[in-house]
Amino acid sequence: MLRRQDVGHRVVVRRIVGVSQDRTLYSDALGELVDLTETDLTIATEKGTLRVPLQEVHRAKRVPAARRPPAAEVIGLELAANDAWPAPIQSRLGGWILRAAGNWTGRANSALAVGDPDRPLEAAIDAVQQWYAAHGQQPLINAPMPLAAPVNAALDERGWTARPLTLVQTVPVPALLAAIPARGDLPPVELADAPGDDWFAMVAEHKGTLPAAAERILTGVPEVVFARVRDADGDLIAVARGAVTGPRRWLGISLLQTAPPARRRGIAQQVLGGLAQWATQRGSTRAYLQVEERNAAAVALYGRVGFSTHHTYLTREAPL
Incomplete structure (x- = not known):
């Protein structure tokens, strides 16, 4: 049977779906294990998310990943993403990065567990807990999968919980541009070096009140751009942020948001195209974004323009 440390890995599940003529009927499902509780397991398959009661599971096991990027590539992308979302307080624990930003977003307030923490794993987790206690915050660890599988296993033993699985998706910038008609x-995509009050206001509708640390994160990157789209009356109907970071010049896309009345018109795709054109002018050839696996609408949108999952990560929370 599967265990908590298998979350984030590719698995196959054989489940009981009925009985016919005194014979048990089975169905197999292949995908990524995204959750495992005392009563159910959830896997993300090519056809969508499937929740299976454990009492229906006949057999389940981990299988080799269909495509696993090299560890160095995962680390490089995670470091570029860290540079694109810079927490105002950062410390090093060997290769791990400890980050704090007044609890605004998990990315900026979790320890990024990539590389060697320069001490035994259990001691590294202890150090993370001590660091966050000193900063008055709940300890969080961002564990990219399957790279950080040993970290997740150790955290399972300590009773750390997991937030919903996040997909790190990538696409070549030329392919992204080619996929957007x-x-x-549609109204034009405006690009600016600074966000503006109305841009912040629209983001706050989704992310909550923006503290001072949020503005430092959003504007504290040398190469950053803020996209906005207005309707005929001048009202803001879409926003997004782009940042180019890292030696490989990754374009990081974040905070893509469309006002409800303006959805399903292709505006979000046009915003992605505007960011891709901006990044191309700065020598970027690959783009990435981070999206929760359970956000089916967003995952479908990104899939239509060529994004695919490079790797995943779990944000782990220490027991209170």
């Missing part, structure tokens, strides 16, 4: 019937 030219649309003359």
